[in-house]
Amino acid sequence: MRDTNRVERSLEWGMEWLRDFDSCSDRTDIGDPLHRMLKLNARIVSDSNEFFNYLTPSDFRLETRHPSLFPTNVRPETLALDRALKAEASAGNLDKVQFLRFTSPVATGYSENDCMNARWYPATSKDGACGPKQAVIVMPQWNADSFSHNALCELFNRFGISALRLSKPFHDVRRPSELERSDYAVSANIGRTIVACRQAVADIRSCLDWLELQGYQDFGILGTSLGSCYAFIAAAHDARLKICAFNHASTSFGDVVWSGQSTRHVRRAFERAGLNQEQAREIFNAISPRSYMRRFSSETKHVLVIHATYDLTFPLEFSRDVLSSFDCHKVNYVSKVLPCGHYTTGEVPFRFLDGWYLSSFVRKSFRQLDLAISN
Numbered sequence: 001m002r003d004t005n006r007v008e009r010s011l012e013w014g015m016e017w018l019r020d021f022d023s024c025s026d027r028t029d030i031g032d033p034l035h036r037m038l039k040l041n042a043r044i045v046s047d048s049n050e051f052f053n054y055l056t057p058s059d060f061r062l063e064t065r066h067p068s069l070f071p072t073n074v075r076p077e078t079l080a081l082d083r084a085l086k087a088e089a090s091a092g093n094l095d096k097v098q099f100l101r102f103t104s105p106v107a108t109g110y111s112e113n114d115c116m117n118a119r120w121y122p123a124t125s126k127d128g129a130c131g132p133k134q135a136v137i138v139m140p141q142w143n144a145d146s147f148s149h150n151a152l153c154e155l156f157n158r159f160g161i162s163a164l165r166l167s168k169p170f171h172d173v174r175r176p177s178e179l180e181r182s183d184y185a186v187s188a189n190i191g192r193t194i195v196a197c198r199q200a201v202a203d204i205r206s207c208l209d210w211l212e213l214q215g216y217q218d219f220g221i222l223g224t225s226l227g228s229c230y231a232f233i234a235a236a237h238d239a240r241l242k243i244c245a246f247n248h249a250s251t252s253f254g255d256v257v258w259s260g261q262s263t264r265h266v267r268r269a270f271e272r273a274g275l276n277q278e279q280a281r282e283i284f285n286a287i288s289p290r291s292y293m294r295r296f297s298s299e300t301k302h303v304l305v306i307h308a309t310y311d312l313t314f315p316l317e318f319s320r321d322v323l324s325s326f327d328c329h330k331v332n333y334v335s336k337v338l339p340c341g342h343y344t345t346g347e348v349p350f351r352f353l354d355g356w357y358l359s360s361f362v363r364k365s366f367r368q369l370d371l372a373i374s375n
Helices: 015-021 033-046 076-090 150-158 190-213 226-237 253-259 261-272 277-283 289-297 316-328 350-374
Strands: 061-065 097-103 115-121 134-139 162-166 218-224 241-247 302-308 333-338
Touching: 015 033, 015 190, 033 277, 097 190, 115 150, 115 190, 134 150, 134 190, 134 226, 134 350, 150 162, 150 350, 162 190, 190 218, 190 226, 218 226, 218 350, 226 241, 226 289, 241 350, 253 261, 253 277, 253 316, 261 277, 289 316, 302 316, 302 350, 316 333, 333 350
Parallel strands: 134 162, 134 218, 218 241, 241 302, 302 333
Antiparallel strands: 061 097, 097 115, 115 162
């Protein structure tokens, strides 16, 4: 409620974003848009290999520049930090860092968004040689600024694990200039929201390709909130992701949009258009983890799930449903519970508990992978 710059937009079906999967796109009689979107979701789920398929980019490159905050709220303290960072960069007091850039395999028509960005945290051995073969991809939460989760990446480096901290679609440097927040990642435009997930999955898998080119062999992924949804679907479609840490998770994208406090403005758009919760759930089946639970469970993975007891953004019932689904599909997982809410996970002392659970799990899981290979 502190963030006053959320924009309420009208419902748009966004069929044009899914033209390649929409069998009705070449017809003049397209019928009821809700029925059409439900059919489209069913087709995506049944042929998800094709939907989440991608071509490896040919323009991987590392750029060196000053990091910028790219704030998503207009709180005075946030804007003051942004000004301070810019002043330090101008004065030469802020170190430049490396970012992996490439053209996203999924085009959205927004030039900023279609150039993928990931801050690179390479781990080095004690003698300074770059040698680790283990890397983790980090996917922060919705509306994260560009500094969110960077401390986790630095912690992974201490354990000899390299990290790529991704800018999700429509986030930080990828955010179109007309936006203050990362609205286009989750909005009342159904097709664009689905394509944002499609792009995120393709970007994650492309990052794995780049890491393999650098000699890395073992891969994990850490996703928080919206990032956990993207991470789950990527892991369900790419067997290279053997370690998965889900920091706030839900099985249903639509239920979170309908019930979460952070998406009340999106729900209002749905309600004005006459939609109910069940319909909201079904129009996002294509990007709901529950749709790919069987695929996810078909490969042996090391899995951590963290949820918060007082979470009003990912309500507790949906987080518990993740655990029930894992039990049903015989997924071997570790569950941790934080006595806080969704956003207070980032506050002291809960962020230290959260960071410990995440980092220790990832470290232990990579060690187990090493032992399995050795044996």
